[in-house]
Amino acid sequence: MRIDVLTLFPEMFAPVLGASIPGRAATAGLVEFHAHDVRAWSTDKHRKVDDRPFGGGPGMVMMCQPLVDAVEAVEKMDERAACRVLLTPQGERGPYWKWLRLK
Secondary structure: OEEEEEEOOHHHHHHHHOOHHHHHHHHOOOOEEEEEEHHHHOOOOOOOOEEOOOOOOOOOEEOHHHHHHHHHHHHOOOOOOOOOOOOOOOOOOOOOHHHHHHO
């Protein structure tokens, strides 16, 4: 199995994926982990990947084009069919949310 992570911070995944159960699975040859920097597919001279929300409001969103280019390029790196898992900030907050806000 091959797992590719598209992120702005690929260097933070090596220690996590090399430890404990994921590390043992990789050592046994059961899984391959690859972390890719989305900035590599940015066409901007500053390697910009952030954009402002279209509806206004606070925060930043990822630019579509570098992300699409990254997904297409990474999927071509392996002949096996890809299964995409997209993480999103939508959803319910966990039970510790209130506790974190109190600190």
